[in-house]
Amino acid sequence: MTTYPVLIHTAIDARDCRGLAEFYRELLGLHYRDRDKPPTDGGPDDANWIVLLDDNGDRVVTIQQKVDTAPPTWPSEAVPMQMHMDFKVATHEELERHRQRAEELGARLLHDRTHEQDAPLYVLADPAGHPFCLLV
CATH class of the missing domain: 3.30.720 (Signal recognition particle alu RNA binding heterodimer, srp9/1)
Structure with a gap:
């Protein structure tokens, strides 16, 4: 236990x-x-x-x-996100590869913060609109 x-x-x-x-x-x-x-x-x-x-x-x-709620509209709070997931990758090259893969699978880019050296990341939305982050 x-x-x-x-x-x-x-x-x-x-x-x-x-x-x-x-x-x-x-x-x-x-x-x-x-x-x-x-x-x-x-x-x-x-x-x-x-x-x-x-x-x-x-x-x-x-x-x-079968959920009849509207998808989140992040970064706008018109329809706030209720949760999001963060996925870690090992390198900046992997970050770029997985962002591209995610978009090919139907995700859309919401925010690009890869220019920040200490915490490069992308915020994407899955096909249902739920935000998630890919980060190094």
Whole structure:
């Protein structure tokens, strides 16, 4: 028994559950829990709770669907963000590579702070509009 609760995953709301799950699966090199894999028989994909696992089989991200809230509008606070995730990379070259990959997967750049030597980072929005940071 541990003294403190243990975080098992981050749950993200989405209107397009499979689309957002695919974005984070590709971006972070994750895989689906067996029962959450997309259908291969041509049937409808009505998943509304998808768990993505790392190579150790640990939960990392859960995508949950059918949320009728507006996406965050960061940096404007018209629709504030409720959370964001930070992803660390080893080098400035990796930062550039992963920013490009994220954009190819459907992210959009919100803020470029790579000119700051002590804390270079990008703020991007995932396809559902949730901000996240890539930083060295």
